Amino acid sequence: DAEITQSPRHKITETGRQVTLACHQTWNHNNMFWYRQDLGHGLRLIHYSYGVQDTNKGEVSDGYSVSRSNTEDLPLTLESAASSQTSVYFCASSESRSADTQYFGPGTRLTVL
Amino acid sequence: AQSVAQPEDQVNVAEGNPLTVKCTYSVSGNPYLFWYVQYPNRGLQFLLKYITGDNLVKGSYGFEAEFNKSQTSFHLKKPSALVSDSALYFCAVRDSGRGNTPLVFGKGTRLSVIA
Numbered sequence: 464d465a466e467i468t469q470s471p472r473h474k475i476t477e478t479g480r481q482v483t484l485a486c487h488q489t490w491n492h493n494n495m496f497w498y499r500q501d502l503g504h505g506l507r508l509i510h511y512s513y514g515v516q517d518t519n520k521g522e523v524s525d526g527y528s529v530s531r532s533n534t535e536d537l538p539l540t541l542e543s544a545a546s547s548q549t550s551v552y553f554c555a556s557s558e559s560r561s562a563d564t565q566y567f568g569p570g571t572r573l574t575v576l
Numbered sequence: 577a578q579s580v581a582q583p584e585d586q587v588n589v590a591e592g593n594p595l596t597v598k599c600t601y602s603v604s605g606n607p608y609l610f611w612y613v614q615y616p617n618r619g620l621q622f623l624l625k626y627i628t629g630d631n632l633v634k635g636s637y638g639f640e641a642e643f644n645k646s647q648t649s650f651h652l653k654k655p656s657a658l659v660s661d662s663a664l665y666f667c668a669v670r671d672s673g674r675g676n677t678p679l680v681f682g683k684g685t686r687l688s689v690i691a
Binding site: 494496503508513521553555559560562564567568569570 | 617618627677678682
């Protein structure tokens with residue numbers, strides 16, 4: 464069955480370190496998204512991509528970057544981790560049409576000490 | 577700009593009673609509306625969506641939602657709540673007239689069903 468996976472599921476790191484969170488989908492979807500979930504804020508969009516070599520900034524993109532070199536993967540990099548980036552991160556994917564449903568991965572819980 | 581509001585942080589309901597989780601939206605064109613559910617330590621799961629057509633949309637696990645254009649609302653409902661419905665519910669919207677813009681999510685409503 465097609466699926467979307469995230470790794471690692473849990474990560475503890477230190478302030479200032481570079482961290483990369485992986486997202487892999489086997490739906491062959493064009494669109495991929497990264498969100499962070501924080502109490503009181505719901506889901507906030509970090510970056511998104513509509514296809515290979517396409518990336519776009521979301522609502523809370525500062526301190527994060529993504530690259531899309533193939534259809535299946537959209538890794539999220541925290542260039543220099545900060546305590547404010549402690550959060551749960553979700554990856555999602557969808558087909559190319561605007562009415563299409565997004566499917567979410569299981570999430571990565573990141574703690575920055 | 578597109579936005580969505582979930583006016584209640586928490587909804588409590590007794591098992592067997594009907595439940596409603598409220599959602600209102602704002603878009604300049606016609607909306608695409610979605611409901612998702614999140615169980616503890618899990619990702620979001622799709623429940624249902626409104627694109628066009630019948631204002632009453634039926635989804636997974638016995639949930640339904642009614643699109644009301646005049647009130648710009650898309651409330652989630654279920655006739656008889658189960659304890660297993662206890663979860664975090666998110667409403668999301670996209671403006672159909674703005675190309676493939678990303679979904680905007682509400683802040684979520686925590687539903688507690690009490691036995």
